[in-house]
Amino acid sequence: MSDVVEKPNTRGTSAAGSVERAEYTQKRSLGQLLRGDLGFLPVILTLVLVVAYFTITTDGLFLKPANLSDLLQQIVNIGIDGLGVTLVLLLGEVDLSLAAVGTFAAVVTGVLSTRLGVDPYVAMAAGILVGALAGFINGIFIAVLRVPSFIVTLAGSIGYAGLLLYLLNGQSTLIVHDPVIVSIAGTPFSFLPDWLGVGAPTVILILYAAWQIIEQMRRKQQGLRVKSTLSLVANIAIPFVIVEGVIAVLENTPGPVNGTFLGVPNSVAIFFGMLLVMWLIMTKTRFGRHVYAVGGNMEAARRAGINVVFIRIVVFTLCSAFAALGGILAASRATAVASAVSPTLTLQAIAAAVIGGVSLFGGRGTVWAVVLGALIIGGLENGLDLRSQGTDIKEIVEGIVLVLAVTADALVRRAQSRSSSGR
Incomplete structure (x- = not known):
């Protein structure tokens, strides 16, 4: 910090300061993760x-x-x-x-x-x-x-x-x-009819994915902090996999009558x-x-x-x-x-x-x-x-x-x- 005060306009000092701030940001992010920002x-x-x-x-x-x-x-x-x-x-x-x-x-x-x-x-x-x-x-x-x-x-x-x-x-x-x-x-x-048990969650997931993408674009246009591409894909893909997986299991659950399948x-x-x-x-x-x-x-x-x-x-x-x-x-x-x-x-x-x-x-x-x-x-x-x-x-x-x-x-x-x- 003393170097920055003595030579505020020095290019090398500016670069060093940028590196220092970047390292601090990385350390702070890791600290936040370890302190409980794990979702x-x-x-x-x-x-x-x-x-x-x-x-x-x-x-x-x-x-x-x-x-x-x-x-x-x-x-x-x-x-x-x-x-x-x-x-x-x-x-x-x-x-x-x-x-x-x-x-x-x-x-x-x-x-x-x-x-x-x-x-x-x-x-x-x-x-x-x-x-x-x-x-x-x-x-x-x-x-x-x-x-x-x-x-x-x-x-x-x-x-x-x-x-x-x-x-x-x-x-x-x-x-x-x-x-x-x-x-x-x-x-x-x-149980719900098959068309509703499968269709309604799928429609909601599609709307959720569209909302995530629109929100990401809106925040980017306004210069606000946005999610990484990997995080965005994960936020969309994980709910899809979990919800559709559960529905697939439920739709294949055998019922007590003539081997029928029950659903949601x-x-x-x-x-x-x-x-x-x-x-x-x-x-x-x-x-x-x-x-x-x-x-x-x-x-x-x-x-x-x-x-x-x-x-x-x-x-x-x-x-x-x-x-x-x-x-x-x-x-x-x-x-x-x-x-x-x-x-x-x-x-x-x-x-x-x-x-x-x-x-x-x-x-x-x-x-x-x-x-x-x-x-x-x-x-x-x-x-x-x-x-x-x-x-x-x-x-x-x-x-x-x-x-x-x-x-x-x-x-x-x-x-x-x-x-x-x-x-």
Whole structure:
């Protein structure tokens, strides 16, 4: 630096300075990579290891089309709840009432449909509305009255578990008979038509590829930072390979009747449809940007004119609405609603988001993380089931994976904080 001050107009010094800046940039990029700017790479590698291990130890049974179809349907409830959890975690908050709210909404739907004969669409809408109302109440206590979210949602979990017992009136299980509700996820024939199951994802992928290319050209014209050609190709090719590969597997899943092929399950299509909508909302709308801003620094967001109270209420409302939808899909798949609330569903949804890369400290993560996290959680459960392992082993393994994910998140945050303070 002293040479630059003494000879500011020297050509050799200028060249040396350029080299020095280039070396610094390379070192900084490598440092950022090591501090956690790896994107989904660690999660994808973890998923690959899980798949490889269970494929080998189950003699290939894990990757059979029928088992993969079952796996995707099993993770739908975790994934949909995980979408709501992701929004809450982006604010740096937590919601422990997901499983109770989802079961309560399913019981409301079942009671209205089976006991009162209400139209199935009205019954399902009422269940989702009840879930949204539960989240709205949570949001009022948390955002307006400033009660910690841990306490509010824990109390809600206990309260809604009691309410659903009251609605069932001592009945432990209520069978759902309505064909509309059951056909969503509960029968061997609850699958999309082939033209829609293959065509819709392909059209979406083509639009996604076109958007990536247009965005790249627009940023280049404006002189903004653009992706490398390799990165652009990877961003387009990887989703194509994964999505079309999954569809190919699902379309070749044999059914129980005359060797027919089943295709894409309705529940899986609903999950990915909601995922796509939420991704667009979180990345392309003012609301999504405000959620990240509030989670990153609430006080700064408030001073910037963002209605923090409104954002927090809406997020908790959406979270519980997603839980209600997940509960209804679970009831459809089981063709019944039960009085028992899953003791692990809430923690699995939180684990799926965190394992996928959503920070517990707020402000960092994406809704796509839920897919990878849910696949890891569901893959562990499914693989251990194939190996005839008990609940004790499954919960121990899931607990270890969750601790590792949270530890990694904390270490990344600490490294980034040291880097920021050192500049």
